[in-house]
Amino acid sequence: MKHIDNNGRRSRAVVANGAVYLGGQVANDWDGDITAQTRETLARIDAVLKEAGSSRNKLVQATIWLKTMDDYDAMNAVWDAWIDKERAPARMCGVTEMADERIRIEIIGIATC
Template identity: 35%
Template structure:
């Protein structure tokens, strides 16, 4: 098992048996709207997957948590632009809180290496 991008309470990425797992990822600039936070997360996922030796075409599953489900179409537009036709399994869940009222979206990714 390999872990990297250690934070104070977790690693951002764990690799086990050729599968890459990310922790919950949030945008760095929280003073932006749903579309901008989603774009930031897409770039962050690209970077983490590249560091793990894979890319977005190998995403198996994603879990997405949003604090305002009415903004899901904004997230979907960015998501589709980023992934094109290579769509993984996905779950999008509306939640009341992500720990900071400025966090609009959190993404968890599982990908083949």
């Protein structure tokens, strides 16, 4: 197993048995709108997947948590431009209370190596 960006409480990702398990990814700039936060979150996913020896085209599953469904359409506009439509992962999207009220989106995923 390989732990990526482990701080003793959590890892950004864990590589095990040919799969990459992403922890919840959020933007660094929590003051941005949903478009900015989604772009930054997806860029972080790209970086973590690259470090793990994978890529967005190998995403098997994605769970997207939004602070409010009011952000759904704007988030999807960014997601649709980012994801390979021929290799779209299984995906769900829901609403949850975030760890900080400024966070608008968090994405969890599983990819192959």
